[in-house]
Amino acid sequence: MRKVALTVSLIGLWLAGCSTTPPRVAPPPAITKTATVKAVQGPFQPDANLYLCPSSTVTNAFEADPNNRILNFNPIVLVDGKVVLTPVPMNNACMTSGFGKRSGRVHKGLDVKARPGSQIYSAAPGIIREADYSTGFGNYIVIDHGQGIFTRYAHMSGFSPGIHQGMSIGFGQPLGLIGQSGNATGIHLHFEVLTGNYNTPKRSFGLTARDPLSFPPYAGAG
Secondary structure, eight states, X not given: OOEEEEEEOSOSOOGGGOSSOOOBXXXXXXXXXXXXXXXXXXXXXXXXXXXXXXXXXXXXXEOBOTTOBBTTOOSSEEETTTEEEOSOOSSSOEEEEXXXXXXXXXXXXXXXXXXXXXXXXXXXXXXXXXXXXXXXXXXXXXXXXXXXXXXXXXXXSEEOTTOOTTOEEOTTOEEEEOBOOSSOSSSBEEEEEEESOOOTTTGGGGSXXXXXXSXXXXXXXX
C-alpha cells in the first residue's frame, strides 16, 4: 500500500454509517494455531475492507479507490512470519490516521473511528499483560501474543467484564468499548502492533511500535 496525503470528501461509503452488513472474513485456523496461548475464540469476524473516514483530513492515509476503500488492505496479516492477527480489531470502522509523522511527532499506531459504544476485540490469542490507565492512552490494554509480538488498544471507554491483567484470551474476544479516555480529541481506537522484549520497569513502553498496515497478508486467509 502507498501512503498519500489527502482530504476525504463525502463521496463513497463509510462503513460506520452503513445499515447493511459489510463483507467479513472468517479467521483462519492459523490465527490460533500459531499462538503460544490457547484460549476460546470469540465471535469477531474482521471486515474484509477498510475505508477512509469521510469529511476528515486523514493523516498518513493510504491510496484509496473512488469509494474511499483502501487499496490492497489485508484483514488478516502475518507479523514477522510468527503471529497471525487482524490489524483492525473492530467492525464498521473507518481510518482517521495511520502510522507515521504527525504534528512533528511519530504517530505510533492506527486510529480508527466507529459509532460510540462499538466493541473492540482481541486481535490474536495471548495473555493480557496490562489493563491499565495512562494520561496519554487513557484506558488501555496490552496483549502478549508470544514470540515478542504484542498489541495495544487505547482510549477505551472501559473494559469488558472479567478483563484483567494476567488472563489468557482467545482471538476475537471482547476487550471493551471505543471511547475518548486519555489524550484523545475524539472517540476512536488507537491500535498498535509492538515488538521486542517485555520487561519492567518500562513494560510495554519499552517495546518498538510497528505499522499495523505494513505486514503482508497471511497466505491462508483466503
